[in-house]
Every structure is written in C-alpha cells, then in structure tokens.
Amino acid sequence: MILIRGGRVYDPAGDTDRPAIRDVLIENDVIVSITTPDADHETKQRVEAEAVRGVGQVIDARDTLVLPGFVNAHYHSYDTLAKGLIEDAPFDLWALQTQPAYYGRRSKAELRLRTLLGAMECLKGGITTVQDMCTLVPQDEETLDTIAAAYAEVGIRVVFALALRDLGDLDIAPFLPTDLSPAVRRAVTGSPRDAAEDLAFAEAQIRRLPSSGLWHWGVAASGPQRASDALLEGVSALSERYELPIFTHVYETRAQAAKARRIYGPHGGSMIRHMDAVGLLGPRTTLAHGVWIAPDEIATIARAGATVAHNPLSNMKLKSGVAPIRALKAEGVGLALGCDNCSCGDCQNMFQGLKMFCLLAGVADPEPTGVHALDAIEAATLGGARALGLGGVIGALAPGRQADISLVRLDTLAFTPFNSAARQLVFSETGAGVDTVLVGGRVVVRGGRLTMLDETAIRAEIEDVMPAFRLDFEGLRRTSLEAAPAFIEALRRLDKVDIGLERHLARR
Template structure:
C-alpha cells in the first residue's frame, strides 16, 4: 500500500497512523535542526521511529542505516522543528476583521466581548476546530490556547484533543474592569474551575496541559493574582497573562493598583520561570531587568501589536538581557490569521524598521522564537523545539517550489522572507501525521469551513440583537 493510500484509509477509519507503521523516513531537501544554530543540511533526512526522532543527517547515511515503513519525499522542501504558537485565542478564528482600526481596549469592549458572550457552547467547539486547522496548515505542532470567560473550556479542550496537537489550555479569568457582567468571575469560582480542569485534563494523552491565566492585571485584584500564583505553584502550572500590552491598559492598571503591571507582578513575587508575559510592549528598562532577573518568558505577538497600534515590544533588549522570547499569532481577531510564517517575518522586519538596523533581529532569531524558544516557554525544550535524535517527532515540512520561493539560495531566508502558510506541506506531531501534502487528516476541512461560516453569522446576529450594536464594517457595506 502506498503512503498516500495508507493515510487516506487511516483518515476515513480514524486510526492513528503510528499504530500501523513504526518508521517514517523523510528524505531529501534541506534540514534545519535549529540546534546547533547556523547549521543547514543539504540532501538531508530525518528518520522517526514511533514517536521519537532517531536520525538527523545526510540522506546517504540514513539509507544505509534505516529501513522505512513509510517514506515522505522532501526534495525541494525544508524540514524544520514544528512551530510553537505560544499565544492564541481560537474562538476569534471566526471573528476575523470584525473590529478594524481600533485600539485594544475599545476593540475588546465593542467587538470582541459582545460577540464572545453570544457564543453557544457548540460554537466554541466549531471555532476551535477551524482555528486548529489554520494552525496546522501554517506548520504549528504546539499551541497555547488562551480561552477566556466562564464558558466553552470543555468544548475547546475537545477540539484540542481531536487535533492531536501538543496543547496548553490557558484558562483565562476576568474579575474586574469588564463592561459585560457575564464575563466576570470571582477568584474562588474561576480558580476552582481551573483546578477541576487540572485534575481532569493536565497531562492527558501526554500532549495536553492546563495553565492559569488571569487575563490582564487591570482585570484582576491582587487577591486573584496571588491565588493564581498559589495554584500555579501547587500544580507546577504555566502562569499566562497579557502584560503591558498597550498604553491604555497601563493607564487602567495604574488606576486599579497604583503602579505598572510588571512592577506590581515583580513586587508580588509572581514573575518567575513559569510566568508568560504576553506582549510585554510598554515596559521601562527597569522592568526589562525584572523580567530577565526572574526568568520569566516574553511572548511576542508582533502582528497583533501593529494591528491594534499597541506599540513595539523591546525585543532586542529582551534578547540582550537573556530573556527567552517565544512567538505567537494572538487571536485571529487582532491578527486576522494564524500564520506562524508571517509572524516570523514580522518579528524580524518590525524591529529592523523601528531601529533602522538591518540585522537587529535575524531570521535565525525568528526561527528560534517559533521553535526552541516556544518549547522553553512550555517547559519542553528537552522534548521538542529542535530536530535531534531522542526528541519527540514534532516536525514541519515546507515546500519551496512555488514562484515566490524559487530559486532557493538560502533555505532559512526562503522560509522567513519568501514563504507563507500555503507552502507548509506536511505536519507531524509525536510521530502522527496530522497533515500530508496540504491535506489535513484530523478534521474534515470543508465540513468545518462550512460550519464556521454559518456559526459566525449566527453569533454576529445574536450580538446585534442582544447589545443593539453595529460592527464597524457595517458603516460602509450596503
């Protein structure tokens, strides 16, 4: 049976590929292992046995040493570690472009929160599936899904499990400074629910983790921030929070707490190796040192920051201070896609333009942010994030044979500066093939697309009726 026929059979009968084969042989093309840095293998190969990488090197050597149950031909392709999308809001995957040309807080209060409260439980499931399809098709193998509000978490988790991706459900919490009451929760209510999710799902199938995630310091009392830290310490959970995202949210946090959020979090003892400072845009030099000193991670979302006019995160300073910087797309409502290749490109070009410096952030920096740095933020750098024997087989294969990527002189440059998500060909997680030759195998893409379109229309209709609002785009569409 051929590779493609085997995979189609598996898709239709819902059987996991690695239960039928033991060795996947990816042959030809370039291999960028990420570790060591500045190494690209021409005419390379990666060999997978069950869920682990067993060989990374030259194709000729691989053919001498290994047999293959399944062969993926990768000539004119680049083989890289699977991308880690370190910050995403999957429900927004069906809310693209509903609130254009607005700053963060206004955008949240007039476009995102009204639609969020108009979701039914099954809508979260459909939106999550659609967002996961988009992530897979852009080469993402691990995702931090920051789902907020009191509803829909189990529905999102169901989609995460079905996707077979590596995932973190960062359970978002709003307590104060939210205009829609249904989104508000007490610390006791929210953290009790987080703990129940931890007991039920943390570590599920070896791929799913739960994180605690107060949404912003201006949405949380000191009590909530500290109790979330206690829960993080108790279960060794990631603490994932929007931090210093915009000037407006800094005004709100100062009104509530009397000081900026990074300084507040530092003084409360919350910053640390499990803390994710999502965005970390509007910070002082002193606050950069707080983040570096405590070993906290920064999650950079360049496209969202540009789209909402939130500012430019001081990524060069973070890197020079030794801070681990991972990369995210943020929600599709404030990015308008879930394309990690595009996120890498903007992570380079934004800072070069802002600093008038052609190499202040390099293509290598961007690839590391999207791979090994994301793995570090997950606490999984010994398992994923680079192509090395013994690591988990989380692999993305990118085809570089289109007009916009041809000819290929520098494979890394071709990925970061020429390619887009349409060039991602094959995605493997834990030895399972999730997408082969652009065909997603874990979901029925056309069916989910149709569901997503219909669901989005229903949600906007409910929001219009309940909140008596018009969305910005309705001003000029007749």
C-alpha cells in the first residue's frame, strides 16, 4: 500500500484556493480512501510499519498540492524528434515537413526513442495519460509492437488510436496554383489507401493487443475531409463494436473550413453535419482543435454530446487561429486540453496549455468571458478523461479511481504568496514544481526524476539516432522551401474566401 500523507488534495467541489489537508491511501493501483490526517489511524500506522520493512510506501506530501494526473487529450508521438526544427510555418507548410508518410520506414531504435521521449516529458510535467493519435509507417505489427513496448517501458497510461486516412492530398490542395513542380505536387497529392484494408488492420490489432492495464484503445480518422465515407463509417462501426472512443481532427485551419464548404454541399458545407450523417458524431467522439467551428455547428456538437480537445499552443504556432472556447463552454460542449505535436508546440507541457486556455478565451473580448482557472483544470483532468472514454476511471481523486496522481510543490515562488492553488497552478506554475507522479499506483517520478528509465542514457541514445533523422528532415525542408511561394499564394486566396466566420484576430 501507499500512503500520501499531509498534502493539500485538490477537490473542484471544495476550497480550490486553499484545498484541505488530507491523506490519500492507495492499494495496488486504486485510491482506497481520502481522509483527514487524524482518521483511520490504525491503517495508516500499519502502512508506515510496512514502509519500514520495504513493503509499503509513505510519501510525505507536506507543502504540496495533490492533483489528479493531467490528461493530454490530443498528441502525436511520431515527431518528437522534430522539436525545435520548425518556426514561422503555416499549417500546410509545417505538414510537408512532419507527416510520417514523407519519412518512410524508421529504425526500431528511433521508434522506441521517439515514443519514450514524448512520454518522459509528459510524466515529468504531471501528465499521466496521453491520447496518441499515431500514424504507423509502415502499417505493420512490428512497428506497433515497438511503440507499445516503449509505452510499457516508461510507465505512462496511453489511449492509442491508429490515425487512418484513405485520401492523400493536403487540405490546402484545392487552393494551390496549378504550376507546381513534380516534387511539390507529389508531396501535396500524397497516396490514396484502401479503407477496407486499413480498417481490417486496426480491428486485428485491437483484438491482438486488447486494452489492459495502462494500455487502452481508441479509433481515429485523421480528419473527415481526408477520409472516404466508407472509412468514416468503418471507424464509427469499430467504435460501436468495441465501445471505443473516436478521435479526429476537425476545422483546424481556414483551408479546412473552406474545403468543407466545397465538398459537403449536401450538408450545407458543414464538416460537423457530414460527420453526423455518417455516424461519426456522438458522445464517444472527440474533435481535436475545432478552431473554425461555426456557431450553429457548436449547437450540433453540444446536442451530440461530443468533446472538443483544445490545442492552444499548436493553434498559435501554426497560425491556425483562436478556437471559440467561450462559445463552446457557453453551449455546454465538453472540453479537453491537448499539447499536440512536439514539432508544432515544441513541448508536452500542460501548464502552458492551461494558461493559454484561459487567456486566449478573452483575447478578442474586453468583457469577462467566464472561462476561468477551474475550467482549465477540469479540461486537463476530468474533461480529458471523459474524452478518452475513461471518465469513471481517472481524472479525479476519489475512492475507486485509478491512482494517477501528481504532487506539485507549494514551497516555490510560483505559489508565494499562497493565495489560490487553482489560479496559481494555471497562471504561475511552469511545471518546474512537479515533484512526484504516480500512474496506476506506481511512482514513476520522484523528486522530479523518472524512476523507470535512466534519462541520461536515453538522451545519449537519442543523439545517436539524430544524424539520420536530421538528414531526412533536411530533404523535407527543401521541399517545403520550394513549395512556400505557392502555399503563401494559396493562403492569400483563402483570405478572400467567405466562409461565414473569422478566427484570426488581426487582418492585414
């Protein structure tokens, strides 16, 4: 058993400025009780005695805030090695340099290390669960097994979904000039895939590696506009058959909204209504980004019970625009929070996301927005848990929940003076104060250091694989530079397309 003694235990229904001091008792992987320090004295004495014999553990949580582990509700593990390589690139130019299909087969060492790297950063920042929407290249069992083994090695909880698409062209393709070079045209058009074959592979893997322990399955379509109706209907059918959550990118960019107006005529140009028509929109569905959702579509999402996973860092870096968080909250849409790719947010840091969740909601409106620190924390915990199909399992500190827990130090400048645990967590903490992290009742971070891996050794191994990765990246960068004039021209054309709303705050 593990006893977390004397910490301020965060309870969204209690005092969120100065949470009560409580003891948390964990048996195996589950929270057994949360009690006052003077309660259940006999059991606590027994755990302390067991700790002396090395059987149990007592974690001194004085001067810490005890939180549910954060849930990274939208993430891709495939490009963690591209951290810091891309700047000032709009979405589609970024995509030319990052998508797995452009890189081809990677070594098993690289697959393992890139998976470990993202998970390590998550854990050290208090993220205990990630939703990895992963594109396998090649799409085979060996690639999947290497990634799954890496997740087990680092000890993080993962909801894994194969990102399926059978239409290869980039979202911006309809708006590009026609005089593209052969290399750029190949990159823009991509390669179509067989929907039935990919769905069969996904189902076979769900059956072969069933959800167990820290490994959970979801299903995913990369985006409705990148998939045939057959693929979208197949993803929906898999979700129903295995009771799995659905993940997809929706309205991340203006180009995607403009394309939707063209291709979804029977549904009024609405990606959301098209999803609804093919059975992809429901309470199991999470829509990543949702920047360019129209007001009437927000109401449809709310009625369907779907969730929007907000990704403020990548939305800003890729110049995608500001998501309508205030309107989504007002309509009652479930909200989660994601850190997205390492190549377009450059970190897996939920604290940056928490702060931007609140600040961006009010950047275009001088009046109070009603989007507060408590909302951001809920999106990063219980909102994310619900989005991942784990609403009754993680995301809150309560008896019967999985012991996915983070301890954040309160004896730091971020919490000095100590006025509000919730607001200072969101607006002051950077992640440097994360001291101890448990996943499924196992301590995976202690004193700010990982317990399952040798960080120094992993960093050295990463440096060994980077020369080959950088060489391949430079080839894609050259293609991106060649494509840039045409892409910029397409963006300027898109500026003139009336899509019925605006999500960029300042126009030239």
